Amino acid sequence: MTKKCQIAPMTKRIALFASHGVQALDITGPSSVFTSANRIVTGTAPYSVELVSPSGGLLETLSGVSLDSASIGDTPPEAIDTILVMGHDTRGIEALVAEDRAQKWVTQAVGGARRWGSVCLGAFVLASWGLLVNRTAATHWAAAEDMAKRFPDTSIDPESIFVVDDELWTSAGVTAGIDMSLAMVEADLGTEVATRIARHLVVYLRRPGSQSQFSGVLKAQFANASPYRDLIEWAEKNLNDDLSVGALAMRVGQSTRTFQRHFTAQIGRTPAAFVEDLRLERARAYLASDLALHAVAREIGYPNTNRLNVAFQRRFGVSPSVWRTMHG
Structure with missing residues (x-):
């Protein structure tokens, strides 16, 4: 039996925003971190995790696995505590950036959220919508140079696995989303909970955001x-x-x-x-x-x-x- 930590926080609503062509691990990594906290903490579940997309329904991921999502029409943006935009392939990013309804919904969610950001190439979407002006952000190392050229008003950190700029949290590629999510949980619930999640998922605890993306x-x-x-x-x-x-x-x-x-x-x-x-x-x-x-x-x-x-x-x-x- 899993021993639970004696914490009873209010449930925080986590929205993972994506569309077709999303990187599956960008979703399942952070989701596993947050839902693991629900199994460790006693009392009210600390997190409610939702996958949200422009139209809802099944999303085709790059790994070939389809994931069910809720529609932005059924998800009030003002109720979200943390919103993260996931990474996609080039076609997925271009299609998502062109979605006016999606841009409006994410912008509203960002405006009211306690914490917001992106995983991997999700930073491209945020930057394209003008949400990263005069901000510092991380993204996948292979896209950092291109992003820096396309969005000169954003300071791109090409090395760090994740970057925290006030309420903005952005991570590098794929598995770095797990590191960032662990840091979020530690900020919310403390080191003990984050440590136990890391051990359960067999990952490094609190890999510093400043650590290089390359070994x-x-x-x-x-x-x-x-x-x-x-x-x-x-x-x-x-x-x-x-x-x-x-x-x-x-x-x-x-x-x-x-x-x-x-x-x-x-x-x-x-x-x-x-x-x-x-x-x-x-x-x-x-x-x-x-x-x-x-x-x-x-x-x-x-x-x-x-x-x-x-x-x-x-x-x-x-x-x-x-x-x-x-x-x-």
């Missing part, structure tokens, strides 16, 4: 066609070696200044930041084992556990010891 491994894979491919593969296998910028530059036969500039242009991260990505990615793998912290630090190239603690806390928002307790 070190993904960056390395992304760089397979770059002239630094061999260097990256060597660095991954020799994390406890000298991976200073000067040493890496010498290894590829470039001056430190030239290497710093070219590597950053190719990979999208400075050499030092990239090396830290690789080391901390490996640290998480070691922490899932029973390897002592001082041994983890030594294996990934940190001189002591204090250096590991500082870097890990800065990146993931928790200490290595806490992370091991939660996920080991």
Whole structure:
């Protein structure tokens, strides 16, 4: 039996707004977070989650699964506590942006909501309707540059997995919507509830919004066609070696200044930041084992556990010891 937390908040109405061509996980991820809170908290359910669309009925998602939705005509916008616009494919975004009724309804909901925003490419819809002027927002990394060009009055954060700008909450691609929803639940119901939901869903708790959308491994894979491919593969296998910028530059036969500039242009991260990505990615793998912290630090190239603690806390928002307790 699941032990429930002794909290009895008023039910908050969560509207997940979408149309045809929506990314299914953009919906099911946040929905799973909010409905999990209902199973954990005693008393009145903290959330009522609804999928809302311009016309109601079944929505065709990108995954091939159809999801039933309520019509905006049957959902009073003034009753909504939190509204999130979901990500869609290009055709879905264009069709949704052209929906005058949808724009009017979402704008009314945003005007009265305590909290509003988007998941993934839903930010394109909000920006197209003029709702992100002079705001800072996140979106999927692959669309960040295009969105920044199309909407110069919006500050696009291409790195963060989610961004909070007062009552505006926007997340990066797909699974980042889960991280943002966990942060919302923590703000509403506290850390204990958010922790238990994260453990139940087997996800990282409170992955900081400022954390990069790319992991070190993904960056390395992304760089397979770059002239630094061999260097990256060597660095991954020799994390406890000298991976200073000067040493890496010498290894590829470039001056430190030239290497710093070219590597950053190719990979999208400075050499030092990239090396830290690789080391901390490996640290998480070691922490899932029973390897002592001082041994983890030594294996990934940190001189002591204090250096590991500082870097890990800065990146993931928790200490290595806490992370091991939660996920080991």
